[in-house]
Amino acid sequence: MVTQIAAGRVYDYSYCLGRGGITGIGFQDINGIAIGxxxxxxxLNRGGENIASVPWNKTGRGTRVGVFNLGNGQGEEAFLTEFGKYGDGAGEFIWPSAIxxxxxxxxFVSDEFLNSVSIFDSEGNFLKSWQGKKPDGSLLQGPSGIAISNSQEIYIVESHGHKISQFSLDGDxxxxxxxxxxxxxxxxxxxxIAIDSENNTYVADHKNDRVQKFGPTGEVLAIFGSSGTGRGELIRPSDVSVDxxxxxxxxxxxxxRIQIYSPDGRFITSLMGxxxxxxxWSQMMTDANPAVIQRRREVKDPETEWRLALPVTVVFDNVKSQILIGDTQRNRIQIYNKLAEYNQPQRNL
Incomplete structure (x- = not known):
């Protein structure tokens, strides 16, 4: 269903962006999207570690941050630049997790393996990194999701430590x-993790198959979802966003899939891709290969290709009222519009 109407809201599929690749216009294991x-x-491309017979810190393929301009819609997207690479040096990543x-x-990029947060300027120049030293001397444990509040404080999900930690942007x-x-x-x-305008945090509680909403000081305010495959249920949620x-x-x-809930936790609908x-960019590559075109025309049911496959990240762009989904296994981003106005045509009975 390209256009979904549910609970007074309208979600309209727009287009997809990207293709598989280890540089430039290609994506390799999308793990995060940030709106600029x-x-x-x-x-954020987590990349892969699948080149044999070389030292571990030189095996990453496609690990980097890619910067793109989406223009005003489909056909206007453009690759701008990229920065970062696989490794354990300054400005490098091993298992980058969020951005x-x-x-x-x-x-700001978290690294689950290096237990660090790396910081770059707007042009991709490396500035510094920190590991979040705490009063007891402990450091970050498997940082994954990160979010920055309106008050310019950074909230970090410690996946291996099973906690949320809050720091200044300098790591205090x-x-x-x-x-x-x-x-x-x-x-x-x-x-x-996501943060709303009131500094409430929403955390994808991965192995508990739920999302928890916390107040500014960590008190539980609400729980979204439960374990399962049905309406409003979740299995291993990986990311959350709030509009x-x-x-x-x-x-x-x-x-x-993407599950959508109202502010009070009621299930609204699902986006399947x-x-x-x-x-x-995929069409350009396909058009250059007649054999690919021929084989694609032989496919009896292409619906599987349309759908999301193990998406890792989702972000809502409040300026453009768009949902951007990192369709990780298919190395693309699917984009939906949340429409404020929609005139539904009359149906003949």
């Missing part, structure tokens, strides 16, 4: 909350 100014997006921008358009510790478990307020291998109206978008990773047409 003037129609730009920053795409966020601050008010000055500095780029503020507070932390959470411990491993399944009771409300407890976490099990959490991953993605200016308070609607919550959850990357339901193992169910290969609707990429009936190839992206502009």
């Amino acid at each position: 100014p003037n129609n730009t997006i920053y795409v 966020a921008l601050d008010r000055e358009q500095r780029v 510790f503020i507070r932390e909350w959470g411990s491993q478990g399944s009771d409300p307020g407890m976490l099990d291998s959490p991953w993605g 200016d109206s308070g609607d919550v978008y959850v990357c339901d990773w193992a169910n290969s 609707d990429a009936r047409d190839l992206s502009m």
Whole structure:
């Protein structure tokens, strides 16, 4: 269903972006998307470690941040630049997990393996990194999701530590909350995180198959979803985003869909993926290979290709009222519009 109408909201599929590749216009294992100014997006590629017979810190393929301009819609997308690479040196990543921008358009990237946050300027020049030293001397444990609040503080999901930690942008510790478990307020291998305009945090509680909403000081306010494959249920959620109206978008990773909830936790609808047409860059590659065109015409049911496949990340662009989904296994981004106005045509009875 390209256009969905549910609970007074309209979600309309727009187009998809990208193709598989280890540089330039290609994506390789999308793990994060950050919205920049003037129609730009920053795409975090986790990359792969599949080159044999070389030292471990030189095997990454496609690990980087790609910067793109989306223009005003389909056909206007353009690759701008990329930065970062695989490794354990300054400005390098091993297992990059999430990406966020601050008010000055500095780029923050968490690294689950290096237990660090790396910071770049808006042009991709490396500035510094830190590991979040706390008063007891401990450091970050498997940082995954990151988000920056309106007050310019960074919230970091510690997936291996089963907690949320809050720091200044320079890495000065503020507070932390959470411990491993399944009771409300407890976490099990959490991953993605989002912050709303009131500094409430939403955490993808990965192995508990739910999203928890916390207040500014870590008190539990609400729980979204439960384990399963049905309406409003989740299996291994990996990311979460929230729009200016308070609607919550959850990357339901193992169910290969996006689940949408109202601010009070009511299930609204699911987005399954609707990429009936190839992206502009995939179409260019296909058009250059007649054999590929021929084989694609022989496919009896192409619907599987349209759908999401283990999406890892989702972000809502409040300026353009768009949902951007990192369709990770298909190395593309699917984009939906949330329409404020929609005139439904009359149906003949």
